[in-house]
Amino acid sequence: MKKFEEVFLCPHSEYAVKFDEQKEGFVSENGNFYPMIGGIPVLVDDAASYLWRQYLEINSYVDKRLVESNDLEEKIKSEKLIASSLERINRKISGIENELEDIQSLVNESLVEFYNKHYGEASPMTEYEGGNAPNFVFQYFFYVFRDWYWETGENEKAFEVIKKVMPEDLGRCLVLGSGASRLAYDISKNLNNEFTLATDFNYLFLYMAKKIMRGEEFKLTWLPEHPATLENVKNEYMAPKFENSEKLHFAACDFYENTFQDKSFDTIVVPWFLDVMELKLEDMLKKINRWLKPGGKLIYFGPYSFEKFGEINSYLPKEIGEIAQNCGFALGESHLTEIPYLNDPTNTQSRVEKVLSFVAEKSKEAKIKPMRFNKIKSKLPLWLLHHDESIPNSSLMKQRKGVYDVFSFVYKQIDGKITFDKLSKAFAKEYGMSHSQAKTMLEEHFKKIF
Numbered sequence: 126m127k128k129f130e131e132v133f134l135c136p137h138s139e140y141a142v143k144f145d146e147q148k149e150g151f152v153s154e155n156g157n158f159y160p161m162i163g164g165i166p167v168l169v170d171d172a173a174s175y176l177w178r179q180y181l182e183i184n185s186y187v188d189k190r191l192v193e194s195n196d197l198e199e200k201i202k203s204e205k206l207i208a209s210s211l212e213r214i215n216r217k218i219s220g221i222e223n224e225l226e227d228i229q230s231l232v233n234e235s236l237v238e239f240y241n242k243h244y245g246e247a248s249p250m251t252e253y254e255g256g257n258a259p260n261f262v263f264q265y266f267f268y269v270f271r272d273w274y275w276e277t278g279e280n281e282k283a284f285e286v287i288k289k290v291m292p293e294d295l296g297r298c299l300v301l302g303s304g305a306s307r308l309a310y311d312i313s314k315n316l317n318n319e320f321t322l323a324t325d326f327n328y329l330f331l332y333m334a335k336k337i338m339r340g341e342e343f344k345l346t347w348l349p350e351h352p353a354t355l356e357n358v359k360n361e362y363m364a365p366k367f368e369n370s371e372k373l374h375f376a377a378c379d380f381y382e383n384t385f386q387d388k389s390f391d392t393i394v395v396p397w398f399l400d401v402m403e404l405k406l407e408d409m410l411k412k413i414n415r416w417l418k419p420g421g422k423l424i425y426f427g428p429y430s431f432e433k434f435g436e437i438n439s440y441l442p443k444e445i446g447e448i449a450q451n452c453g454f455a456l457g458e459s460h461l462t463e464i465p466y467l468n469d470p471t472n473t474q475s476r477v478e479k480v481l482s483f484v485a486e487k488s489k490e491a492k493i494k495p496m497r498f499n500k501i502k503s504k505l506p507l508w509l510l511h512h513d514e515s516i517p518n519s520s521l522m523k524q525r526k527g528v529y530d531v532f533s534f535v536y537k538q539i540d541g542k543i544t545f546d547k548l549s550k551a552f553a554k555e556y557g558m559s560h561s562q563a564k565t566m567l568e569e570h571f572k573k574i575f
């Protein structure tokens with residue numbers, strides 16, 4: 126077993142896992158399987174449905190882009206445009222086509238190939254209704270370009286800030302929510318570490334980073350919202366050349382689950398991460414405390430106002446420090462620095478952010494429930510077996526909410542008069558899809574019932 130593999134747990138049962146060469150994945154002591162795809166372990170509960178959901182989310186993004194492109198085609202036919210506007214819109218339309226080709230080729234060689242190999246062409250998740258899949262995969266597409274393609278100096282500045290609070294030796298280092306993973310790469314390449322494990326919920330981002338590490342060529346197209354020039358309407362890039370980092374490893378993991386053994390890391394880095402998670406800060410810090418060895422270091426880097434969760438969570442740095450102390454950490458060096466953030470050289474807009482960076486040492490074990498092995502070889506999640514555990518607002522839950530929202534809209538329209546044709550038109554309008562897409566989706570749904 127490689128060193129970085131020793132830290133993993135089965136997120137479903139919390140049993141230890143071992144790599145199985147023949148099965149090409151990890152198997153837990155109670156028989157759950159987690160595949161290794163494209164060199165990336167997928168350690169997410171019910172890995173098969175997770176991958177299928179990622180695939181459907183990507184398809185849903187593709188569908189939305191196609192609707193956008195069709196709308197533009199319609200508009201240039203029906204509206205009188207000056208020649209240069211026409212040129213710009215045509216470039217955007219061809220850009221969407223290129224973007225989708227690039228994405229589909231990456232998805233085919235990773236997710237689809239895996240599916241055909243392990244499951245044939247059948248989906249393991251028949252009840253997923255698709256269509257309205259949330260946009261988790263592409264929500265942060267921007268980061269791939271910022272991390273690997275654009276030479277704006279932003280990555281270097283971020284690394285300089287984080288370096289100031291990093292320990293001399295990172296030992297076994299975990300990066301949570303590493304996204305496109307450039308910061309994890311810079312850490313593993315430039316600082317003393319035994320290994321750096323970059324983890325994120327977005328498999329495709331990790332897959333792209335891994336491809337860049339392997340020096341494999343692939344193309345990506347970037348279409349900024351407010352292009353600075355006609356050229357910039359569509360930007361096509363080939364994968365850049367980066368030296369491989371032997372110490373950098375990747376794993377697709379969901380922070381809401383318990384994927385790591387207690388006390389397995391010397392350093393845990395949370396770059397621009399905790400503020401996007403829908404958990405109480407205390408609970409997240411306790412979870413991190415659990416995964417750190419005694420004396421291990423938490424490295425915080427990012428915004429400190431978690432304002433999207435309301436006024437109470439619009440913290441000041443002092444409050445974050447105090448909460449960390451209550452969760453078993455002793456505070457070390459801390460900085461507030463203004464840095465450029467997500468600046469796209471092809472776009473007209475740019476942004477500067479004041480960020481907090483600090484180191485905190487695990488001084489006490491946080492009070493958390495001990496691990497509970499799910500002794501029953503059950504498909505049920507732990508919170509359904511132990512009724513006092515919180516129900517994680519996982520991506521599966523969000524996806525189910527999305528599906529129920531969609532169908533609650535559909536059923537509200539049924540008033541005893543509406544026809545299928547009118548219903549599918551209303552549905553298409555509400556969810557920005559074509560009429561034929563809406564019809565297919567509704568037909569499939571109703572055929573399951575009747």
Ligand SMILES: C[S@@+](CC[C@H](N)C(=O)[O-])C[C@H]1O[C@@H](n2cnc3c(N)ncnc32)[C@H](O)[C@@H]1O
Pocket residue numbers: 265268301302303304305306308324325326327378379380381396397398401
């Ligand atoms: C704001 S981005 C920050 C990305 C990266 N750390 C950076 O600084 O560029 C937040 C990241 O958290 C990831 N993420 C969201 N929910 C997650 C979850 N439940 N488990 C693991 N990662 C998650 C997203 O995929 C995204 O890459």
